[in-house]
Amino acid sequence: MNLELIWDNLPQLLKAFLVTLELSAVSIAGSTAIGLVVGALRTSRVPVVSQLARAYVEIFRGSPLPITLLFVYFGAALYLGYSVELFVASAVGLSIYHGAYVAEIFRSGIEAVPTGQREAAQTLGLSPMQTFRYVVLPQTRRIVFPPLIGQYISLIKDTSIAFVIGMVELMKAGQAIVDRTAEPVPVYLTIAALYFVICYPLSLWVRRNERKIVPA
Amino acid sequence: MTATTAKEQSIASSIQLRAVTKAFGSVQVLKNIDLDVASGKVVVLIGASGSGKSTVLRIMSGLETADSGEVVVGDVPMHDPKRAPEIRGHVGMVFQQFNLFPHLNALGNVTLALRKSLKMSKAEAREVGLRCLERVGMQDRCANYPSQLSGGQQQRVAIARALAVNPRIMFFDEATSALDPELVGEVTSVMRSLAADGMTMVVVTHEMGFAHRTADRVVFMDDGVIAEQGSPEQVLKDPQHPRTQQFLARVLEA
Amino acid sequence: MLYQWRSVLEYLPDFLRAMGLTLWITLLAFALALVCGLGAALARNSKNAVLRLGAGAYVEIVRNTPVLLQIFVVFFALPSFGLRMDAVTAGTVAIGVNVGGYLCEVFRAGISSVARAQREAAQVLGLSSRQAFISVIAPQALRNVYPATVNNLIQVLLGTSLLTAIAVPELTGVATVINARTLLFVQVFAIALVLYLVLSNALSFASGLLGRVLFKPPLEQVRPGLWPVRRARTITTTAEVAA
Numbered sequence A: 001m002n003l004e005l006i007w008d009n010l011p012q013l014l015k016a017f018l019v020t021l022e023l024s025a026v027s028i029a030g031s032t033a034i035g036l037v038v039g040a041l042r043t044s045r046v047p048v049v050s051q052l053a054r055a056y057v058e059i060f061r062g063s064p065l066p067i068t069l070l071f072v073y074f075g076a077a078l079y080l081g082y083s084v085e086l087f088v089a090s091a092v093g094l095s096i097y098h099g100a101y102v103a104e105i106f107r108s109g110i111e112a113v114p115t116g117q118r119e120a121a122q123t124l125g126l127s128p129m130q131t132f133r134y135v136v137l138p139q140t141r142r143i144v145f146p147p148l149i150g151q152y153i154s155l156i157k158d159t160s161i162a163f164v165i166g167m168v169e170l171m172k173a174g175q176a177i178v179d180r181t182a183e184p185v186p187v188y189l190t191i192a193a194l195y196f197v198i199c200y201p202l203s204l205w206v207r208r209n210e211r212k213i214v215p216a
Numbered sequence B: 001m002t003a004t005t006a007k008e009q010s011i012a013s014s015i016q017l018r019a020v021t022k023a024f025g026s027v028q029v030l031k032n033i034d035l036d037v038a039s040g041k042v043v044v045l046i047g048a049s050g051s052g053k054s055t056v057l058r059i060m061s062g063l064e065t066a067d068s069g070e071v072v073v074g075d076v077p078m079h080d081p082k083r084a085p086e087i088r089g090h091v092g093m094v095f096q097q098f099n100l101f102p103h104l105n106a107l108g109n110v111t112l113a114l115r116k117s118l119k120m121s122k123a124e125a126r127e128v129g130l131r132c133l134e135r136v137g138m139q140d141r142c143a144n145y146p147s148q149l150s151g152g153q154q155q156r157v158a159i160a161r162a163l164a165v166n167p168r169i170m171f172f173d174e175a176t177s178a179l180d181p182e183l184v185g186e187v188t189s190v191m192r193s194l195a196a197d198g199m200t201m202v203v204v205t206h207e208m209g210f211a212h213r214t215a216d217r218v219v220f221m222d223d224g225v226i227a228e229q230g231s232p233e234q235v236l237k238d239p240q241h242p243r244t245q246q247f248l249a250r251v252l253e254a
Numbered sequence C: 001m002l003y004q005w006r007s008v009l010e011y012l013p014d015f016l017r018a019m020g021l022t023l024w025i026t027l028l029a030f031a032l033a034l035v036c037g038l039g040a041a042l043a044r045n046s047k048n049a050v051l052r053l054g055a056g057a058y059v060e061i062v063r064n065t066p067v068l069l070q071i072f073v074v075f076f077a078l079p080s081f082g083l084r085m086d087a088v089t090a091g092t093v094a095i096g097v098n099v100g101g102y103l104c105e106v107f108r109a110g111i112s113s114v115a116r117a118q119r120e121a122a123q124v125l126g127l128s129s130r131q132a133f134i135s136v137i138a139p140q141a142l143r144n145v146y147p148a149t150v151n152n153l154i155q156v157l158l159g160t161s162l163l164t165a166i167a168v169p170e171l172t173g174v175a176t177v178i179n180a181r182t183l184l185f186v187q188v189f190a191i192a193l194v195l196y197l198v199l200s201n202a203l204s205f206a207s208g209l210l211g212r213v214l215f216k217p218p219l220e221q222v223r224p225g226l227w228p229v230r231r232a233r234t235i236t237t238t239a240e241v242a243a
Ligand SMILES: Nc1ncnc2c1ncn2[C@@H]1O[C@H](COP(=O)(O)OP(=O)(O)O)[C@@H](O)[C@H]1O
Pocket: B024, B025, B029, B047, B048, B049, B050, B051, B052, B053, B054, B055, B056
């Protein structure tokens, strides 16, 4: 195998890897914020609100990420001009899309908290917001964290899909080297290793902490 | 039934435990247990949680093997790993959590072993199964799935399932502990009627009323040993061992 | 506005053809995923250490690197080893192998989720371990893994959109081509979105119907979709959470 080729291109790959990490971090924050809001709205007792949140979730869970990315990219280009940063478009697309999955995770966590908890908080005089923030949310932690980290792993891998709108992150940078050198094997191995070192420890953590499937 | 078969049966449904020990890892759960159950008798095992009652039942029913000592159930020497499997299908076990098969309806639960291990025809199994369900008063609910039954009904189906293979001995491990108080009676009355029919039974329970009225003997276990045993009158009304006194005081207070 | 929709709708036959290819690749890749997942699950539980390790490595690598990379590896790198496939085949293989890694874990969890208590109940009744597996464990395991398996079918469907990166004329790829031609991205991608939603909802809905007839008692709601549903019963007491 061509080690020299890896060595020569390593700085370039590492720089792109840094972009991947940044994109991941920003999108994780964005998808969590969206997921928290949509997940909470999904459990709302106002039917219109919960149905709108449900539609949001089901639309993104039923369509592929490239469509969302293309929408955001061309939409931004049309309304904001072509100067729009690919990074921003990618981060927005990833956040919107993964936000739908994150919302489902929060929803199931919220619904697992017994209603008695909410009623107790209400009788104590907490507002609905306070009840959510101080009573419900803390209790969802154990249920929510493992699948949430699992979703973040998917998101990190999915940053590679920003490829379809031309965002230069690890995958795209690697493919450029493959196109230039016609040496796919060492380049792909390097890329795989870089994704693996990030995702595998997270996967191990998820496996250790996830609740086992229980029969219905 | 002729006299000889009756005698054979009376031999074959007794239980003897001699110097039985069992450890899980470094925890010695059973320390030198001796226990005899004559055929047709009802023995009630009481004791604090963790004292080893379930482990005794599980060893007698073949779900665990003793580390040392002799265990003879019916005519099967359970301490002989080659012969222990012979007990399967000859004893019945009723669990605290029912353990009904959720994908089968009541009749399906009761007939599964009849069809698969006794190789009965469908019609024959159905007939036996319905008879068993009738015995526990559940024939009307034979088409219901476990999730559609109350706890007491589920437990009665579980008893019918155990009875279907015509066991000579029945074990009950806290069969009523998972039930709402008002449902306990329907299960204990089925258990009492089995006892009246001469079934050999070993029953782990916290229902002191059942123990008092139905048991031939009450055995109190404490930390892996049998601390005291005797007639219900003796053990429940006039306990000698301080741990038995403590335990009963706590149970009766609750 | 209207004429824009009309000019994009002229391409509807192209969209529908692409949708057909998407569905076809989805079904093939899912079949492959089932085979890979089942094989890997058996291998991971086997007594042979080499099989166990191999299956473990397969699952971890596939689950911890991007699918897009796996698609590229099959399409661009395998030819270096003399394995040359056309784009559709390469894409089908890559996605099938990828989702197989996820299904492997689903199947393993499904078998171990059937409680030990159920095996014991079967054992006391006198069922052999083979009979217990066939009559007690497998039916419950199948029921337990069914919803997760359907989710993975949808993941296969969504994954096929990545094949646009190796120029497979599936739905996303065709949409980008039409977009480049018409420059009407709202209409083009809206149509693509709707067609994907039709596919994913149809697959979920059909799987739901199948789940109702396949399992007893009927499996309620396998995977929600955009169709209206009765509000699922929510858990209300601590006892139910613990149960
Ligand atoms: N499979 C097992 N592995 C480890 N420890 C066990 C196991 N089964 C029971 N024990 C332990 O053995 C002790 C006795 O258990 P058990 O027989 O279930 O008691 P009881 O039924 O009287 O409550 C307990 O301390 C329990 O934690």
